[in-house]
Amino acid sequence: MDSLDEAMDRLDLSKVRDRGSKKWVAMMLPEHVKLLREYMEEQKKAPRPVLDEWDLDIIQENIQLAMKRNVEVEIKTWRNGAFYIHLGKVTWVDINRRTIEMEDVLTSFTLQLDEIVDVTILL
Structure with missing residues (x-):
């Protein structure tokens, strides 16, 4: 040994x-x-999160509240296996086209409602 x-x-x-x-x-x-x-x-790639009815209601309420108060939000989207964070103010929601229009300090942009997985109101 x-x-x-x-x-x-x-x-x-x-x-x-x-x-x-x-x-x-x-x-x-x-x-x-x-x-x-x-x-x-x-x-x-990250799997797409499964959102139930409660999650969708919270997302809708946060978007409506952010538009009403004209405050900035952080919107987390999922596309092709990756998560993206978007900061800005919600200016318009188009239900027919299923898009949400936002603007930040520099530009305005459009997001697809189906890609949104979380909305956080920034104070």
């Missing part, structure tokens, strides 16, 4: 230079590499 411990002490693993995953890429077809990259990108 002592000879095994001595051998492990003499073995210096810091000098081992492994090529990691590079050594396997040469053995893979380009189609496989492409599929693996797509899979890795898909794994990075």
Whole structure:
């Protein structure tokens, strides 16, 4: 048992230079590499949050209150697996087109109502 411990002490693993995953890429077809990259990108995406009736009511109430008080809001949207934060004042809600128009200090912009997952009123 002592000879095994001595051998492990003499073995210096810091000098081992492994090529990691590079050594396997040469053995893979380009189609496989492409599929693996797509899979890795898909794994990075966040799932769309499931909003129930209560969540939608709170979002609607916060938008109405922000318009009435003319205060800034933080709207969190979800699109293509990523979350985005938008700051500004709500100027108009178009139910027919299902959009919400906002303006911040520099510009005005439009958001889709279906992409909104959270609305926070900033005081």
